[in-house]
Amino acid sequence: MIDKTAMIANVMATQPTGNVGGAGAVNKGQGPEGSFTDVIGKMLExxxxxSATADDFAQRLQMNDPKVSLEQTVLAMNSASLQFTAVVQTRNKVLQAYNDIMNMPV
Structure with missing residues (x-):
C-alpha cells in the first residue's frame, strides 16, 4: 500500500515557495529570495x-518496479508539466514587459 499523504508531500516539496515580489520586497535589486535571476534559476532547476523525477518514475513503472505506482508517476508528471508551464509563462511575461517598455514613446 502506498502512503498517498507522503507522496503528495514529496510532490509539494518540489514546488517553489515564498513570495517572489511585492511591497517592500525590493532591496538593492534583491527580494527576500534573492535577485530575479536567482529566482528564475531556481525555478528552472x-x-x-x-522532469527528471517524472522520467525516472515512468521508466521504473514500465519496468514493473513494485515501489512505484501509477498514481505516483502521474502526480510527478503533472507536477513537472505545471512547473515547466510556470517557467514558460514567466518568460513570456518578462518578454512582453520588455517589449512594452521598448515600444514606449520617449
Missing part, C-alpha cells in the same frame, strides 16, 4: 529536477 526545480522544473528540471521534477
Amino acid at each position: 526545480n522544473s528540471s529536477k521534477a
Whole structure:
C-alpha cells in the first residue's frame, strides 16, 4: 500500500515557495529570495529536477518496479508539466514587459 499523504508531500516539496515580489520586497535589486535571476534559476532547476523525477518514475513503472505506482508517476508528471508551464509563462511575461517598455514613446 502506498502512503498517498507522503507522496503528495514529496510532490509539494518540489514546488517553489515564498513570495517572489511585492511591497517592500525590493532591496538593492534583491527580494527576500534573492535577485530575479536567482529566482528564475531556481525555478528552472526545480522544473528540471521534477522532469527528471517524472522520467525516472515512468521508466521504473514500465519496468514493473513494485515501489512505484501509477498514481505516483502521474502526480510527478503533472507536477513537472505545471512547473515547466510556470517557467514558460514567466518568460513570456518578462518578454512582453520588455517589449512594452521598448515600444514606449520617449
